[in-house]
Amino acid sequence: MARVPATEPLYLDALGPRGTYRTRVPSTVTDVAGTPIARLSLVPPLYVARAIGVLRQAPPIAAAGLETVFATAGEVFAAGTVGGLSVREYERLVSRTSGTPLAVVRAATRGTAHFVRHAASSADRGRPRGAARDLSDHVLHETHTVWARQGDVFAVNASGNHPGVHRAWLEALALGYRVAVRPSRREPFTPYRLVAALRQAGIRDDQLMLLPTDHATADTLVHGADRAVVYGGDDVVTKYAHDARILPQGPGRSKILITADTDWRDHLDALVASVAGESGTACVNATAVLVEGDPTPLAEALAARLAVLPSLPPQDERARLPVCPQERARALSAYLRTVAAGTHAWLGGGGIADDLGDGSAVLRPAVHQTANARAPQLRTELPFPCVWIAPWTRADGMAPLRGTLVLSALTRDRDLWEALVAEPGIANVYFGDQPTHWMSPGVPHDSYLSDFLMRSKAVYEGPS
Amino acid sequence: MPMDAFTVLDAGPFDGVDPDEYVRAAMRWHFTPETGSWYWLERVDRLGFDPRHDVRGVADLALFPDLTDELRDVRVSDLVPRGYGRQARPLHVFESGGTTGAPRRVVQMDDWARHGSEQVTRRLREHALPVGALWLTVAPTGPHLVGDVLQRAAAGLGSPGLGVDMDPRWVKKLVAAGRRDEADAYTGHLVDQCRRVLHGQDIGVIAATTPMLERFAQDSDLVEVINGKARAIIWGGTHMDPDTRDLLRTEVFPDVPVIGMYGNTMMLTSLVERGGLTASEPCVFDPVSPYVFLSVVDPDTGRPVAEGERGQVVVSHVSKSMLIPNNRERDTALRVRPAEGHAGDAVADVSPAPAVEGATVIAGVY
Known part of the structure; x- marks a missing residue:
């Protein structure tokens, strides 16, 4: 997202396995009045397929450095200059393109940063009491159970209705999944900023990607991943109702x-x-x-x-x-x-x-x-x-x-x-007196995301 | 009408005949009662102009309406020009993909099969394709033109060919019905067949549809064997966006020339990518004078767009075999100046017409 003189458009490149990637003819992101605001690179299916291949080969983020990574990323997201945009410029663009009031966007920036900082502990809240974090967790000797991923690659087909939707996939990253985010074409700024901030904080290019695509190519992403969350209407919920690898997020009602x-x-x-x-x-x-x-x-x-x-x-x-x-x-x-x-x-x-x-x-x-x-x-x-x-x-x-x-x-x-x-x-x-939109890190949104991403595995260590 | 008035129609693709003269002769052929097809002789009365007088060259082909929808219902025998003689039968009948309703049918006579494949072969030679190398062709045959074009191209280079057949209509049906798993299984079945050939035979040239090449690119063993053995890759049958083309050429198959083909049933041949293009240039397809003429127009006004601008592709096929004038394709492309000696436009970066996204409301907040 190179900052360029006002006469030139703002480019939102894909954040792929080898850094940024710009297509030959990027698609135009317009604001609510129809004025072009940015040029978004929609990558073709071949790029997506190869990117997923790279994610699959990459190691999970080391649990040791996780807290630091998320703490740094939270700061960068909330206050840093990312891809050439200050937080104020970023918020204004989100507001102009998604039509979300500026005050709501600003509150969401603070809220998302808060979720980023707590992503690791929040993800761990969903761990069953009997499941050890990993092989080095001494509770294993007592419970003979380890909390294990159900796959390696997690994809998000995101929506652009509210900047806060991107809080959901942070936990997948914390659980060791390598993550690919397909932004909404209406509001790609928030996932760009979040992915870039996490990369600045130390997450590798082969562990977390932003893959903007057109509607048809989104299927390549969703089906190429081991687990995916897809936002949409009742049609989307129906489409994926019987696919255990896909968690549709439909109307909340x-x-x-x-x-x-x-x-x-x-x-x-x-x-x-x-x-x-x-x-x-x-x-x-x-x-x-x-x-x-x-x-x-x-x-x-x-x-x-x-x-x-x-x-x-x-x-x-x-x-x-x-x-x-x-x-x-x-x-x-x-x-x-x-x-x-x-x-x-x-x-x-x-x-x-x-x-x-x-x-x-x-x-x-x-x-x-x-x-x-x-x-x-x-x-x-x-x-x-x-x-x-x-x-x-x-x-x-x-x-x-x-x-x-x-x-x-x-x-x-x-x-x-x-x-x-x-x-x-x-x-x-x-x-009681609590608005329906209350949310907090570690409190489930639609059950714990880990209920969808993890399983408990019996692990017995006998004398060798 | 003396038959020598039609001599020019027997010209080969590299005989350098004047395209306007060729078009005038073709009008005489298709609209003279002794030589024209029943279809055109019956249709001419409702054209509102007399092609034998009013079409004086390539540019006047624009006088014709796009009649290709009628090719869905016309009897095959009514398409054969009488000038070929009473006993003449088409060598092939090809059908369009059938994505927009019933397929449109075209006939290929023996002379056109020769001229059409001669131009393909000559242009592939310009790309320095090896002579006599074993081909693997992964493209639909039967009613589909592309498989025949590729098999003839291989033969023209003295190359024996192995083939893997496919049924694109079935795949489209599966995809339209949302039966993605079955479509994937079918693709897997095709890849399995290709893998056996690629590992077991000394394949020098791979000719495949774009989706198949994209699928090969996901299997490292196939990428390795193709980079190791192949001396050329030809893609065609469907579009390839410029980013995918670049990825295939620079990242997936960096050691093998990747050559594009653009064609369709109504063109009755395929156009081979212009040779010698640099990496930063778009993929250009030149027309084939005097048989295939291209223009790029504004879809709303029908007027030509400026050079370098994108518009709708309009194709005319003119041969002794068939006349398919002014066919408005669903493709869009950049208008490009054609190579020396070719009339009309060349096209670059051909892509499908953009899908119209409706303004319907889907309940929910996403």
Whole structure:
């Protein structure tokens, strides 16, 4: 990512087995207004195949130096100049291309650096109590079990909805996998910065790569790796549902449940944050709020709070709402209108696209109320603050709460706590005044990543 | 019409005939009742112009609409020019890939098979291909033109050939249906056959489709044996992007010349990469006067793009065997000045038309 005079474009090269690699005709990365911002080198399948071959031959990162590597990389990512870009320049570019408000990007920079620093200990949290770290771990003599990788090469087909998605693969690196990241073509800056920072900190070129590709070539990467995480919609989840080597990350459909024993007015800030925090573009943003009792006052109050968020370009420090190209905004607006048929619109009923006049548009919040907890709209997750409010009764039970990445439950009912924790269709449960988007290193996002990457292996050392 | 009016149509590819004169003679041949095919004689009334008067040279081929879709339904016998005589039968009938519906059919008469392969062989000789070396050809045969072109090219160089056949239509079907595992298994089956030949025989020339070469590049034993034995690699049948071409030439097979071929069914032959290009130059394909003419146009206006610019490739095939004028390919390419003595454009960096990414909304945040 060489910094060049303003008249020349910014180049985002692939970070391959032998340093940077620039294609003959790099593809153009545009900002939300359609202005070219950078030139991204999309590598062909042959390059990907050979890069995976190199990753496979490379040794895992030595566990000994791991803490230092991650500590250094965290500092570089948060404050350093990487690929010619200062952190401020980097954040501005992310904001302009992904449409994520600058304040959200800045918070994500700090958050990601925090995850980088804790990547090693975080990865180790998922280790079963009986499994030794390695052959030199003395617990082995007691348990006869070692925690072992299920493969060598890990690939990520990443998304660009939020800079924070790249925290996930750090643990794979910490677990000894060699990692290839395919960035989103919309926002390749964050993975570039993270991969480059980790390389600066000492991870070798043959251990960690950034391989930008077109859509078709992404398959070569995903199928060439031993384990892969792929972000996408329900189509992606369906496509990979039966492939044990691939972990699809689909819509989160996070939700909030409020029972009659709790006054929602005491938690309105957390509700607003769950819907619109992180600009509402994360899989951990609330898609639905289920209320025991009449949901109308809550819907009205939530709509009033979200209505005052300003429409501003993403790089404005006061911006809180996501921005995207005008055409996409109109398509999303039309889609929402179709989906929302039969519900009551408290906010956004007249459309959610707010043109900024430069070819981009703000995606304004939407609040709709459905007649019951079985309404299909409650499963419609969209990349902006868009929430469906529904009444919930004990008779509805667990069914409307399933298929959920994060459920925030505002309830004093301890039996319900137990039931929610026991429910397999809910990945994470937060009780009390905690927004759905809360995350912390070492706390699982969608189970521990190591549940997918590692296995426990019996190792018996007899007298020799 | 006296038959000697058509003498020029018997010219070989290196006889230096004037392309415009050749095209005029071809119009007389294909549109005179005694010599033309039933297809063209029946079609001429609906053209809106008289090719025998209005087509005065190569440039006027642009008067024709792109009629290649009609080749999906025309009876084979209706494509054979009557001038070949009552008993004449095509040497081959080839079919297009069939990716956009039913395949389009073309006929190859004996004289065109000779002229077409003569130009391929001559150009391969310019690349200093060895004479008499054993070939391994990994390309589709049967209804597909490319396998025949390669087998004839080998024969033209006095080279015996071993072949591994493939069915690209089946692979496309598997890929379209998302049956990736089966497509991979089929590719593996092809590679196994090639491995046996490459390890067991003294292969001097490998002619293969781009995906097969990419697949070979992933197996170090194959890379080693190819670098050790082969004196030339020819790719064709599908596109090769310039980065892949560079990787193959500089990193994977640095010791072997890698030569491109661009052709398709409607061209009825293949164009061989221009010789003597430096590493930094794009892969250029010259046309073949007086039979194959290329132009590069703006897909919206149909007007030629400037030299060095990218546009849609338009191909005309003109021979005694067939007339396939003004066929708008799905390929794009850079427009390049052709080599001395060739009419129309040359093309460089041929690539498939970009896929249109729809504006449909997929729910979710990713």
